[in-house]
Amino acid sequence: MSASVEELRPQTAILSRAQGPGEETAYVSPPVVRSRPQTLLAVPVGACIALAIHFLVPKREVVPPTHYYPLILSVMLGLGVLGAALHPFFAGLRKWMRQMCPILGVATVTAAVWELATSCFGLLPLPYFPGPEGVFGSLVSDRSLLFDSTWHSLVLLISGYALGVAIALITGVTIGWFAHARYWGMPLLKIVGPIPATAWIPLAMVLSPSALFSAIGLIALAVWFPVTMLTASGISNTRASYLDVARTLGAGQAYLIFRVAIPAALPNIFIGLFMGLGTSFLTLVVAETVGVKSGLGWYVSWAQGWAEYGKVYGALIIMAAFFSTIMTVLFKVRDRVLVWQKGVIKW
Amino acid sequence: MVALSEPAAIEASSLRVRRASKYFAAINGAAVGGLALDKVSLFVSAGELVSVVGPSGCGKSTLLRLIAGLTLATEGELLVGDEPITAPSAERGLVFQDPNLFPWLTVRRNIEAGLVARGVLKQERGQVDKFMRLVGLEAFADAFPHHLSGGMAQRVALARAMINHPKVLLLDEPLGALDAFTRMRMQDEVLRLWRVHRTTMLLVTHDIDEAIYMSDRIVIMTPPPGRIEQIIPVKMDRPRDRSSPDFLRLRGDILETMHFAGRSLAGNGV
Numbered sequence: 067m068s069a070s071v072e073e074l075r076p077q078t079a080i081l082s083r084a085q086g087p088g089e090e091t092a093y094v095s096p097p098v099v100r101s102r103p104q105t106l107l108a109v110p111v112g113a114c115i116a117l118a119i120h121f122l123v124p125k126r127e128v129v130p131p132t133h134y135y136p137l138i139l140s141v142m143l144g145l146g147v148l149g150a151a152l153h154p155f156f157a158g159l160r161k162w163m164r165q166m167c168p169i170l171g172v173a174t175v176t177a178a179v180w181e182l183a184t185s186c187f188g189l190l191p192l193p194y195f196p197g198p199e200g201v202f203g204s205l206v207s208d209r210s211l212l213f214d215s216t217w218h219s220l221v222l223l224i225s226g227y228a229l230g231v232a233i234a235l236i237t238g239v240t241i242g243w244f245a246h247a248r249y250w251g252m253p254l255l256k257i258v259g260p261i262p263a264t265a266w267i268p269l270a271m272v273l274s275p276s277a278l279f280s281a282i283g284l285i286a287l288a289v290w291f292p293v294t295m296l297t298a299s300g301i302s303n304t305r306a307s308y309l310d311v312a313r314t315l316g317a318g319q320a321y322l323i324f325r326v327a328i329p330a331a332l333p334n335i336f337i338g339l340f341m342g343l344g345t346s347f348l349t350l351v352v353a354e355t356v357g358v359k360s361g362l363g364w365y366v367s368w369a370q371g372w373a374e375y376g377k378v379y380g381a382l383i384i385m386a387a388f389f390s391t392i393m394t395v396l397f398k399v400r401d402r403v404l405v406w407q408k409g410v411i412k413w
Numbered sequence: 414m415v416a417l418s419e420p421a422a423i424e425a426s427s428l429r430v431r432r433a434s435k436y437f438a439a440i441n442g443a444a445v446g447g448l449a450l451d452k453v454s455l456f457v458s459a460g461e462l463v464s465v466v467g468p469s470g471c472g473k474s475t476l477l478r479l480i481a482g483l484t485l486a487t488e489g490e491l492l493v494g495d496e497p498i499t500a501p502s503a504e505r506g507l508v509f510q511d512p513n514l515f516p517w518l519t520v521r522r523n524i525e526a527g528l529v530a531r532g533v534l535k536q537e538r539g540q541v542d543k544f545m546r547l548v549g550l551e552a553f554a555d556a557f558p559h560h561l562s563g564g565m566a567q568r569v570a571l572a573r574a575m576i577n578h579p580k581v582l583l584l585d586e587p588l589g590a591l592d593a594f595t596r597m598r599m600q601d602e603v604l605r606l607w608r609v610h611r612t613t614m615l616l617v618t619h620d621i622d623e624a625i626y627m628s629d630r631i632v633i634m635t636p637p638p639g640r641i642e643q644i645i646p647v648k649m650d651r652p653r654d655r656s657s658p659d660f661l662r663l664r665g666d667i668l669e670t671m672h673f674a675g676r677s678l679a680g681n682g683v
Contacts, residue, residue, distance in 0.1 A: 307513045310483050316503025316577060317530035325529070329517040406517045406557040 105164060106153065108171025109146030113139045116178035119186070120199075126188045132203035135181075142174060193375050200376035201383070208377055212365065212384055219350060219361040219388065222278070226285025227346050231339065234290045238297025238338075242331070243323055248302070255294060263288035263345065264352045271357065281353035288349040289342035296338030300331025333407060336400045343396060347389050362388065424459035425494040426580035426613050428480065433489030435475050448638035449475045452489065455632060455641065457581075460611040462604075464624035465632045466667070472639020473617040477583045480615065481507045493580055503531055506574035510586040512566040514558040520569050521545065521554040527577040544572040547606070564595040568602065575606060584616040588623065596620075600627055604651065621667050625660055626653050633670050643670050 117139050146167075153160045177198050183189045185197030205212070241251040263284045274280035304327045312326045328335075354363025362385050369377035435450040450472040457463045465473045478484045479491060482501040491498040493505065514523050525541050528534040545551050548568040558566055567587060574582060584603070588596045604627060607614055618624050624631045625647055633642045645667065649659055 305513075307509060307511065308515060310481075310501075311507065311509070311513045311573075312526070312530060313483065313501035314481050314503070314505060314507040314583075315527035315530045315573065321530045325526075326515070329515070332517070406519075406559070408559045 105167045106150040107146075108167045109174065110143050110150065112171040112174030112178075113143035113146060116174045116181070117143065119178045119181055123182065123186045125185050132199065132207065134206045135177075135197075135199040135202040138202055139174065139177075142170070146170075193373050196376040196379065201379045204374065204376035205380035205383065208380065212362075212381065215360060215362045215365040215381070216384055216388055218358075219354065219363070222281055222354070222358065222361060223285065223346060223350050223392070226282045226350070227289050227343070229282060230286035230289030230342065230346070231293055233286065234293035234338070234342070235297060235335070237290070238294040238335075239301055239323065239328065241294065242298035242301025243327060248298070251298075255291070255298070259291035259295065263291075263349045267353070267356060277353075277357035277359070281350075281358045284353050285346050285349045288345040292341035292345065293335070293338040296334045296341070297331060300334030301327045303334075304330040333404060336404065339396060339400075340393075343393065351385075426459040427494060428455075428457040428581050428613055428615065429490075429492045430455040430476070430480070431490040431492075433476070433479060433486045433491055435472070435479060435484065436487040450479070450486075451638035451640050453634075453639065453641055455644075457613055457615060459613055461630070462607055462614045462616065462628045463630045463632060464616045464618055464628035465634060466618055466621055466624050466671075467634035467639075467642075468636055468671070469619075471634040471636035473634055474585055475639065476634075477507070477585050477615065477617055480581065481505050481583055483507075503527060503577040504580045506577060506579035506582045508567075508570050508574050508582070508584050508587045510589045512558075512563075512570035514561075514566055514569055514573070516558050519555050519557055520550055520561070523558065523569055524572045524576055526573055531577065540576055544576045547575075547609070548572045548602070562595075563591050564599060567591065567599060571603065571606060575610065575612070578610070579612060581613045581615065584614060584618075586617055586619060589619060596623075601652075603627065621664055622655060625649075625663050625667070626655060631667065633667065635671075645670075 117136060120136050120139070149159065149163055149167075153163050181197050181199070184195050185199060237251065237255075240247045241255065242248070266284060266287065267280075270280035270284055271277075274283060308326050308330060309322055312322055317326070350361070351363035351366075354361035355367045358364060362381055366378055366381045366385075369375070369381065430453055432452045432454055433450060434448065434452055436448050453472070453476060455463075455476075465476065467473055475484070479486050480498065482498045482505065485499070498505070515526065518526065521541060524544055525534060528537050528540065542551070545554060548571060550565065550568060550572070553561065553565065558569070561569065571587070587603070588599050591599060600623060603614075603616075606612070616624070616628060628647055631645045631647060633645065634640065635642045645663070647663065649657075649663075654660060
């Protein structure tokens with residue numbers, strides 16, 4: 067207990083900080099400063115540079131004119147100008163722009179450099195490195211298949227992840243709490259766990275009636291190991307004094323497990339959930355590439371087979387957005403569940 | 414060794430320890446093994462507040478853990494009323510030096526914990542507000558423990574233990590980690606809870622002043638193995654004056670019993 071520091075604060079401050087997760091961000095964010103013009107202009111200027119390069123520098127490769135790339139740049143230019151015009155009126159927009167404008171500005175300039183290196187000067191070999199025009203063109207033109215693939219990947223990922231987590235929580239709590247389960251379970255966990263789930267692919271193909279089931283099983287297996295390991299260690303490291311206190315309050319076995327050991331292990335469990343999510347992405351892509359005939363992993367290898375590298379990069383962009391969105395969701399869940407913890411890392 | 418004097422009629426919330434010994438086996442050859450308690454006998458009548466003082470390693474905490482039922486005595490008998498102690502129970506509340514609040518629960522939910530654990534939250538929900546008021550924490554109902562100061566956290570721990578209306582409340586240096594002023598305020602707070610509920614209390618402490626200020630009797634233990642050296646009744650009216658001659662005289666006596674007094678040191682030629 068950091069008694070001395072806390073007691074110096076006025077009580078109202080303690081109260082307001084204690085009111086909820088929303089309040090927590092209040093003292094983490096930097097103090098209010100005026101938006102600097104270079105921040106506001108980053109996106110419009112970046113978009114203008116990219117547009118100028120796109121239209122003024124002669125192209126070496128012959129690309130089918132899709133105009134999606136300049137369209138995206140124009141939209142960014144328009145939104146950038148609009149945001150700069152409106153930002154004095156909306157505090158939320160102001161905060162967002164201050165944080166995001168430099169990054170988005172640099173992103174547009176990067177796109178421009180990329181176009182110079184590929185479409186304009188042909189510094190990188192074709193067909194492996196198409197220009198932004200080609201990538202954004204295939205992103206838009208193949209959108210229905212991409213959307214379909216993303217949907218299939220999402221369903222597969224969620225079913226595998228949920229199954230793996232559900233089993234892992236049961237095995238982790240059992241191994242962590244019961245000495246007998248630990249004796250018999252730990253060796254199995256230590257030997258089988260570290261094998262990468264993808265190494266089981268040959269066996270999974272033989273055992274499972276369909277590629278889809280084997281993919282779900284593999285993802286579940288990939289998630290199971292880290293979540294079980296971290297859950298078990300979290301449970302068995304529950305502070306003995308919490309358990310002692312609970313016993314003297316009249317707690318039975320169920321209370322000790324579900325209301326003391328599991329909450330105490332939650333920070334650990336979430337580390338396992340994050341590690342499991344990482345391995346599940348990997349396993350998802352591999353499983354889709356070799357077995358399941360749908361999803362983003364399948365799309366990438368299929369596009370590569372036809373040497374359509376514009377589509378490969380398009381799918382990679384979708385994958386990046388897809389995985390990082392899921393990661394963000396898990397962080398949000400963690401922040402909600404572990405609101406009682408001090409000093410959690412922000413995503 | 415002090416003779417055990419048990420009254421003929423045993424009240425339900427009295428506490429009896431009869432020739433209790435605790436032997437710890439040495440773990441991996443470490444020097445922690447051995448006899449922690451050696452045939453300790455103690456009778457605490459219902460509603461009495463008894464302090465246990467003694468240097469560290471004299472088995473005070475072991476004695477408390479035996480009474481709580483968290484560890485079992487190697488030999489001897491412990492009883493609350495007429496029932497032998499075999500396991501932890503809500504009848505015997507325990508408050509540690511570290512408040513050990515559940516960090517994932519708000520102040521209110523921490524105080525409720527005992528009711529939830531016994532499955533009586535629905536029937537006794539009114540108790541929660543009562544105990545939060547009793548320890549003056551209504552305003553912090555929804556705060557999480559890491560927002561609380563040491564004194565506030567310990568008040569929550571007291572309320573959490575008291576809400577079960579234990580027959581015996583065991584206090585293991587509950588105020589040991591607090592600063593001197595918070596500590597004196599909390600001593601009054603504990604006394605107030607004791608007066609209101611007439612709970613039998615056994616207080617382990619390092620602080621002789623605290624023992625004299627609070628208790629009806631003071632048990633002096635010596636190490637090792639833990640034995641009861643002497644039991645000293647405190648016959649002063651409450652609230653007690655920490656600087657009165659009686660208080661200071663008693664303090665001197667206790668220090669002398671524990672061989673810390675200047676007189677005895679001088680006498681030994683140290």
